[in-house]
Amino acid sequence: xxxxxxxxxxxxxxxxxxxxxxxxxxxxxxxxxxxxxxxxxxxxxxxxxxxxxxxxxxxxxxxxxxxxxxxxxxxxx
Amino acid sequence: xxxxxxxxxxxxxxxxxxxxxxxxxxxxxxxxxxxxxxxxxxxxxxxxxxxxxxxxxxxxxxxxxxxxxxxxxxxxxxxxxxxxxxxxxxxxxxxxxxxxxxxxxxxxxxxxxxxxxxxxxxxxxxxxxxxxxxxxxxxxxxxxxxxxxxxxxxxxxxxxxxxxxxxxxxxxxx
Numbered sequence: 001x002x003x004x005x006x007x008x009x010x011x012x013x014x015x016x017x018x019x020x021x022x023x024x025x026x027x028x029x030x031x032x033x034x035x036x037x038x039x040x041x042x043x044x045x046x047x048x049x050x051x052x053x054x055x056x057x058x059x060x061x062x063x064x065x066x067x068x069x070x071x072x073x074x075x076x077x
Numbered sequence: 078x079x080x081x082x083x084x085x086x087x088x089x090x091x092x093x094x095x096x097x098x099x100x101x102x103x104x105x106x107x108x109x110x111x112x113x114x115x116x117x118x119x120x121x122x123x124x125x126x127x128x129x130x131x132x133x134x135x136x137x138x139x140x141x142x143x144x145x146x147x148x149x150x151x152x153x154x155x156x157x158x159x160x161x162x163x164x165x166x167x168x169x170x171x172x173x174x175x176x177x178x179x180x181x182x183x184x185x186x187x188x189x190x191x192x193x194x195x196x197x198x199x200x201x202x203x204x205x206x207x208x209x210x211x212x213x214x215x216x217x218x219x220x221x222x223x224x225x226x227x228x229x230x231x232x233x234x235x236x237x238x239x240x241x242x243x244x245x246x247x248x249x250x251x
Contacts, residue, residue: 015191017120021201024123042191055124 003061003073006034012041012069019045020052023074027058030076035061038072045070098127098246102239105251106135106161108168108180108195114251115198122205127246130202131239133212137219138163139195140211140226149220157219165195203229208242210234 009026011019019040030036038049046063049072053060057077064071099121103114114130121128132140141148141163148158170179187194193201202209211226213233223233 013191014193017116017123017198018191018193018201021119021123021205024125025201025204052124055126 003035005037005073006030008037008039010039012039014040015042016044016048020048023049023052023072024056027056027074027076032076034076036074036076038074040070040072041068042070045072049074098129098242100129100131100239100243100246100248102248102250103130103132103136104134105171106138106168107171108183109170109172110251111136111139111165111168111195112198114249115195115202117249118207119198119201119205122202122207127208128206129208129210129239129242129246131210131212131234131242133215134219135161137211137215137221137226139165139168139199140209140230141221142225142227145225148222148225151220154220163225165199168195199227210238210242212236212239 007026007030009023011022014022019038019042023036023038027036042048046065049060049063049070052058053074059075059077061073061075062071063073099117101114101118103111105111114136118128118130138161143164143166145163146158147155148163149155168180169177170183173179184194186192208231209229210231211221211223211233213235216222216233
């Protein structure tokens with residue numbers, strides 16, 4: 001099944017708590033089941049996005065790192 | 078037996094829901110304390126937790142509008158506002174302040190590392206639905222009026238409101 005990304009949030013260069021806070025804000029605008037992609041450079045965002053996904057129930061489908069850019073793919077709950 | 082377990086599970090769930098919030102008592106008005114206060118509050122709201130900051134004593138000064146300089150009705154309150162510049166742009170560090178050089182360097186470092194300023198975090202907190210409650214008693218004591226403070230705050234309230242909100246929630250005094 002291919003994943004259709006409805007929104008990409010570029011949060012490269014921002015430190016904690018901006019990546020999580022902006023993601024949460026943007027997630028409010030989405031409908032359940034929609035997929036959002038977030039790009040960040042904050043190394044702390046890896047454990048933080050995992051924890052946020054656990055806390056909010058928005059599923060972290062995958063996270064990868066390429067050249068210091070972390071990419072998180074999330075499905076709205 | 079089975080109903081007992083179900084009832085216990087239900088009670089635990091209710092307790093969990095009640096315990097899910099975060100209440101921060103923002104007592105200190107210093108840059109290095111307002112910063113973590115706002116970082117924790119915005120993150121907590123982003124995690125979907127009901128979040129409240131109760132601003133009291135020195136913690137009220139960062140909430141003063143940038144274009145309001147002298148506050149208070151009498152010379153003591155006015156002197157206080159002269160000595161303690163309100164707003165997020167004039168906050169001091171709790172250590173290594175060096176007459177304002179410390180905060181200037183800290184802000185420069187923050188910018189270089191992509192750390193949002195207290196002003197940006199206040200806006201973010203508002204947009205994420207953090208309830209920000211100024212303490213009525215200390216506002217009166219220090220001579221601060223509602224119109225001296227930024228928009229988007231809850232109505233000023235007292236310790237009872239703060240403690241009721243804090244009941245069962247995670248609490249921090251910063």
